[in-house]
Amino acid sequence: MTAPIIRLRNVVKTFGDFTAVDDLSLDIDAGELFCLLGGSGSGKSTLLRMLAGFESPDSGTIEIDGKDMRGVDPADRPVNMMFQSYALFPHMTVAENVGYGLRRMGLAKAEVATQVAEMLRLVKLEALAQRKPHQLSGGQRQRVALARALARKPKVLLLDEPLSALDKKLREDTQFELMNIFDATGTTFIVVTHDQEEAMVLATRIAVMDAGKFVQVDTPRQLYEFPKTRFVADFIGNINLLEATVTGPGRSEGLAALHCEALGAVEAACDGEVPPAGAHVWLAVRPEKIALSTDTAAPGYDAVVDDLGYRGGDTQYRLRTASGAALKVTKPNTERQGQRPVDWDTPVRIAFAPEAALVLRQ
Amino acid sequence: MRWVMLILALAGFALLYVPLLILVIYSFNASQLVSVWGGWSTRWYVELWSNEAILDAAFVSLQVAVLSATIGTAFGTLIGYVLSRFGGFRLRTVFTAMATAPIVMPEVVTGLSLLLLFISMEQLIGWPAGRSVTTIVIAHATFGMAFVAVVIQTRLAGFDRSIEEAARDLGARQPQIFLGITLPVIAPALISGWLLAFTLSLDDLVIASFVSGQGSSTLPMVIYSKVRLGVSPDVNALGTIVIAAVALGLFLAAWIMRRGDAKRKREEARAMAGQ
Numbered sequence: 071m072t073a074p075i076i077r078l079r080n081v082v083k084t085f086g087d088f089t090a091v092d093d094l095s096l097d098i099d100a101g102e103l104f105c106l107l108g109g110s111g112s113g114k115s116t117l118l119r120m121l122a123g124f125e126s127p128d129s130g131t132i133e134i135d136g137k138d139m140r141g142v143d144p145a146d147r148p149v150n151m152m153f154q155s156y157a158l159f160p161h162m163t164v165a166e167n168v169g170y171g172l173r174r175m176g177l178a179k180a181e182v183a184t185q186v187a188e189m190l191r192l193v194k195l196e197a198l199a200q201r202k203p204h205q206l207s208g209g210q211r212q213r214v215a216l217a218r219a220l221a222r223k224p225k226v227l228l229l230d231e232p233l234s235a236l237d238k239k240l241r242e243d244t245q246f247e248l249m250n251i252f253d254a255t256g257t258t259f260i261v262v263t264h265d266q267e268e269a270m271v272l273a274t275r276i277a278v279m280d281a282g283k284f285v286q287v288d289t290p291r292q293l294y295e296f297p298k299t300r301f302v303a304d305f306i307g308n309i310n311l312l313e314a315t316v317t318g319p320g321r322s323e324g325l326a327a328l329h330c331e332a333l334g335a336v337e338a339a340c341d342g343e344v345p346p347a348g349a350h351v352w353l354a355v356r357p358e359k360i361a362l363s364t365d366t367a368a369p370g371y372d373a374v375v376d377d378l379g380y381r382g383g384d385t386q387y388r389l390r391t392a393s394g395a396a397l398k399v400t401k402p403n404t405e406r407q408g409q410r411p412v413d414w415d416t417p418v419r420i421a422f423a424p425e426a427a428l429v430l431r432q
Numbered sequence: 433m434r435w436v437m438l439i440l441a442l443a444g445f446a447l448l449y450v451p452l453l454i455l456v457i458y459s460f461n462a463s464q465l466v467s468v469w470g471g472w473s474t475r476w477y478v479e480l481w482s483n484e485a486i487l488d489a490a491f492v493s494l495q496v497a498v499l500s501a502t503i504g505t506a507f508g509t510l511i512g513y514v515l516s517r518f519g520g521f522r523l524r525t526v527f528t529a530m531a532t533a534p535i536v537m538p539e540v541v542t543g544l545s546l547l548l549l550f551i552s553m554e555q556l557i558g559w560p561a562g563r564s565v566t567t568i569v570i571a572h573a574t575f576g577m578a579f580v581a582v583v584i585q586t587r588l589a590g591f592d593r594s595i596e597e598a599a600r601d602l603g604a605r606q607p608q609i610f611l612g613i614t615l616p617v618i619a620p621a622l623i624s625g626w627l628l629a630f631t632l633s634l635d636d637l638v639i640a641s642f643v644s645g646q647g648s649s650t651l652p653m654v655i656y657s658k659v660r661l662g663v664s665p666d667v668n669a670l671g672t673i674v675i676a677a678v679a680l681g682l683f684l685a686a687w688i689m690r691r692g693d694a695k696r697k698r699e700e701a702r703a704m705a706g707q
Contacts, residue, residue: 157598174603
């Protein structure tokens with residue numbers, strides 16, 4: 071077991087009477103692509119700026135590569151940052167921008183030129199070395215910023231909303247390009263983002279942040295399939311959350327029997343121990359894990375189609391159950407023809423496996 | 433409604449430019465008397481060229497303007513930088529107000545106080561010896577500095593600070609960041625601040641009158657003293673030359689800026705289209 075590249079212990083940062091980062095402890099291993107995911111004001115950017123050294127914690131310690139970073143200037147840290155605005159130097163060419171950090175290290179001219187060329191090859195910008203930033207497109211600027219931050223071969227690369235300034239199509243391509251560069255360099259990446267889809271695609275691990283705290287730190291798959299709280303369940307992807315009361319253990323190990331206002335008697339999986347009977351819980355089911363049938367004799371629960379949204383790849387249905395509760399269901403459109411979406415006001419039956427649903431206590 | 437606005441606008445422009453036009457026309461007046469038209473002539477321009485007092489004063493003015501604008505820009509830039517960058521130090525608001533006070537201070541007060549300062553300094557440390565070009569330069573630098581500080585502060589307020597942070601992140605120290613990143617980026621503001629200080633120095637009569645000495649009369653001072661003895665037509669010629677110089681300078685500055693802007697816009701559009 072190698073030592074973590076980043077160790078946070080009880081880190082606190084306040085601005086006036088606003089607590090931006092509230093007693094955070096975390097280890098990040100070398101070679102991770104770690105995402106800090108949260109809304110604005112969740113403390114994710116403050117944490118990143120503390121790692122870069124632009125802010126210092128009020129209390130607690132930050133260790134990078136085994137060294138305490140207290141009082142260490144950003145210029146001397148083994149980390150580099152890619153800024154949200156890219157922060158390219160407007161009066162320098164692409165090559166000069168990328169070489170800036172290398173020149174500060176006192177490298178010889180020829181050595182700087184070689185390494186700059188290598189970096190530009192990595193981000194596929196060799197042809198544009200002599201351009202100024204204003205002569206580049208948004209995507210090209212983003213790659214210059216990435217090359218400049220990687221040029222000093224930092225132990226950790228900090229990326230502040232690296233893709234937020236790009237349009238949707240370009241963002242998807244760039245996500246994969248970013249992962250290729252991550253693989254090629256072997257550097258630890260820490261990405262701050264508010265875009266949960268981006269975090270899911272990129273990260274090996276995600277820390278979901280809210281009000282300066284980590285709500286859950288897990289792999290993307292764990293976060294999606296086994297959210298620990300309603301906040302995480304709702305923040306990552308789409309989900310149906312229904313209030314319910316535990317009536318006892320389920321028919322098999324790890325299941326709980328519930329009474330749910332919206333549906334009636336249901337069973338759902340528990341992450342950990344089955345809560346005692348009478349406990350107030352939430353039933354969480356992802357929309358794509360609910361089967362929808364127009365056969366009114368099918369097993370499951372009654373519902374009526376309230377609204378539907380055809381999205382090409384799938385169709386999202388908004389249903390109303392017999393008790394009047396709203397429920398979201400998505401169905402992939404796997405066939406081109408013949409498969410008609412279920413129409414408005416059609417009575418349907420919905421069903422889901424107990425293992426597909428989750429009991430959340432908080 | 434439209435023609436009312438048009439007439440008002442034209443009246444405004446007339447108010448600004450008719451006096452100048454009259455001055456230009458009268459500078460070509462052949463008559464010895466200012467208010468009597470005696471036909472076209474360029475004799476006052478010839479006479480001006482042989483008037484050594486005016487040529488000397490023009491040289492003094494130019495010298496003072498260049499020196500004071502340069503000194504004022506150097507100090508004003510530092511003031512503007514410190515006030516907008518080194519955030520929450522004590523009495524920051526007081527310092528900000530104090531840096532801009534010379535702009536609103538009556539010139540008579542500024543002039544008198546500087547004169548008193550120079551006299552006491554001369555008595556105490558023997559410098560500056562008497563009133564000369566040096567004292568005018570110092571006096572002009574003090575108010576030029578205030579204007580430059582305001583220009584720089586305004587520019588830095590709209591400055592993306594993350595580029596300074598990026599430089600720091602890439603291993604640069606404070607002086608390297610200031611000289612290598614901040615200064616080149618705000619260079620246009622520096623140039624316009626310098627031009628502002630230069631123009632204000634050329635323009636100043638009141639402060640210069642207080643702090644100038646023998647043989648260091650500036651152009652406005654010479655013009656003013658000539659006019660007090662009665663307006664002579666060669667002053668009109670001098671005024672016309674000043675107008676021409678200012679117009680040329682404005683035109684050049686605008687042309688250079690527009691050319692750079694247009695080129696930049698073209699290149700940006702091309703880069704975005706080609707992505």
